[in-house]
Amino acid sequence: MLATVVFATITGNNEDVADIITEALEDADLTVQEVEISQADPADLLKSDITIIVPYTYDEGALPEEGLDYFDDLSELDLTGKVFGVAGSGDVFYGDDYGVAVDRFDERLASTGAIRGADKIKINLAPDKDDIKHLDQFANDIIAKATAL
Template sequence: MALAKIVYASLTGNTEEIADIVAEALENLDLEVEQEECTQVDAEDFLDADICIVATYTYDDGELPDDIVDFYEELQELDLSGKIFGVVGSGDTFYEFFCKSVDDFEAAFVKAGATKGADCVKVDLAAEEEDIVKLEAFAKTIASKA
């Protein structure tokens, strides 16, 4: 059974809920899923996974959350060739750099040599019905690549 690892950063819960939605959708597609908060893991834990997923919010003018910076820096040093990746996240369209951390993680995965398994999903604050549809489609597409 393919293993999907989801690593998330979340301050007020929106991104954790997004990670939960993706995890449940992947489990319903018969994948084994491990979900961890970003300070509890090392980026190299992705080496055990077939599918590597990051869920992150964006802070202060398009910055990465402090909690996930170490993970982000480690990630870029890895060789993740042969791995499938996907990135989802929450932001707020009020800000100029909406969900920029999602784009930053996409670039980090590409630098690490991973293959994009599905288009990123950016959610405005908490996931609503239309976002859940997008997140489930993300899970279905990425699962089909494993």
Template sequence: MASAKIVYASMTGNDEEIADILEEAFENLDVDVDVSEISQTDAAEFEDYDIDIIVTYTYGDGELPDEAVDFFEDLQEEDLNGKIFGCAGSGDTFYDDFAKSVDDFADAFKKTGAVEGAPVVKIDLAPEEDDITALQAFAKQLLATYNAQN
């Protein structure tokens, strides 16, 4: 059975909701899933899982959330060769750098040697019905990429 680790940063609850949607999607796919808040998680924990996911918001004009900065820096030092990763999160389309932190984390994962298992998913503010469908497809694609490599 595949395993997945979802680490999230959430200020308003939108990204915690995204993490919960992904958790349920993975459970429905018979994936063993663990979810934790970014400030309570060490980046090295990703070594223990097959599929690694970051869910984050973007603060202000494209900045990482304050509580995610240390994790972001530590992540880039990890060796996650053979792992599958995915990034999702919320933003506000009002800003020019809509959900930039999602892309920043995807770039950080690439430095670890992990393989991007699905394109990033960016959600405008809170997830709605179309977003839930996109997140379920995201989880399925991550699992399919993992299965194709194992």
């Protein structure tokens, strides 16, 4: 089974989140491609069984600038039968705008026909020990969903 983990980061927190998820997927013997969003081609998701996107939310609810084209291009894909998840770090300081990119990518992937493998996860700033446990469970839930198909 092939999984693709696409991340966007400014501070490095989301790269940490992506690394934690990638490690959990690899521990389950999946082949994983982890790629920064500006280097990723959405069409490559057609080859993956599992897609996980780890975006950051910029300022007051903006998507990552380097991921805007990627986000737009997702709407042109048919990912029916693929499993997805979205997780990302943000800053609760922004209140209602906290983690909006996670919500928007989750909605966009669902609109492609892909199947949500786990509830989205929002992490305040850098992942701590509890967040790592949640991310491991997130990855395991996605694997279970993909395996059941």
